[in-house]
Amino acid sequence: MAICDVTVPDKAASGDAFYGASICSQVYVDYFWPTYRFEGNKSFWTGGFGWEDCCNTDLPLARAFNACYALTYSATDYLNDDYAGACLNWARRYVREHIDNLRAKCANGTYVAYNSGGTVELYSPFFYSKHVPGRAETLLHEARHDALSHNAKFPKGSTFGEGKDGADSNWAYNGAWMYGALYLWWYYAEGARTTSALRELARQRANVVIDGAFAEHPGYSI
Numbered sequence: 222m223a224i225c226d227v228t229v230p231d232k233a234a235s236g237d238a239f240y241g242a243s244i245c246s247q248v249y250v251d252y253f254w255p256t257y258r259f260e261g262n263k264s265f266w267t268g269g270f271g272w273e274d275c276c277n278t279d280l281p282l283a284r285a286f287n288a289c290y291a292l293t294y295s296a297t298d299y300l301n302d303d304y305a306g307a308c309l310n311w312a313r314r315y316v317r318e319h320i321d322n323l324r325a326k327c328a329n330g331t332y333v334a335y336n337s338g339g340t341v342e343l344y345s346p347f348f349y350s351k352h353v354p355g356r357a358e359t360l361l362h363e364a365r366h367d368a369l370s371h372n373a374k375f376p377k378g379s380t381f382g383e384g385k386d387g388a389d390s391n392w393a394y395n396g397a398w399m400y401g402a403l404y405l406w407w408y409y410a411e412g413a414r415t416t417s418a419l420r421e422l423a424r425q426r427a428n429v430v431i432d433g434a435f436a437e438h439p440g441y442s443i
């Protein structure tokens with residue numbers, strides 16, 4: 222039984238079954254809880270959001286932990302999170318250093334997540350519409366908003382809403398969409414401790430971002 226009036230989608234397809242087999246371990250819970258700033262925000266994760274049942278991948282907390290696992294361990298040499306390396310390596314560190322509070326809520330309009338001054342709220346589309354690598358993308362995207370906001374309107378034909386605010390001007394802006402797409406690209410190309418099906422989903426999602434989230438198309442296709 223989920224929360225927020227949601228029906229839990231196929232957990233094999235979303236990666237929640239795969240990652241859920243790993244996160245149900247005290248050592249991971251003890252690492253994720255303070256590192257990704259659930260700590261200090263417990264009241265946002267109780268009352269049906271999973272705190273009382275943190276291995277249950279029907280619930281938001283375990284589904285967030287799945288994203289934390291992907292974010293933390295998808296590089297082969299994940300202990301090297303130097304910013305000189307690949308995004309797959311440093312994304313975990315970037316999120317760690319740029320999100321101060323991580324909170325769950327059911328909804329805020331159509332937002333997937335929202336960053337207000339380093340406090341990031343995650344909404345039901347994050348937990349139940351996005352697959353696990355897509356959730357890791359969102360964490361990195363929101364972390365990037367610590368430095369940069371969106372600065373353009375979505376282009377013609379964008380699945381994010383043609384003409385609406387919320388796009389980045391171009392790839393070189395190095396904004397939240399670029400960070401997310403870059404992460405997914407690396408996850409697809411070199412992701413470890415995942416499956417070929419999830420890597421393919423990451424590739425597809427990266428292309429959706431590349432095609433729809435930049436006013437000026439980056440010119441890439443993965």
Ligand SMILES: [Zn+2]
Nearest residue numbers: 362366371397
């Ligand atoms: Zn954004």
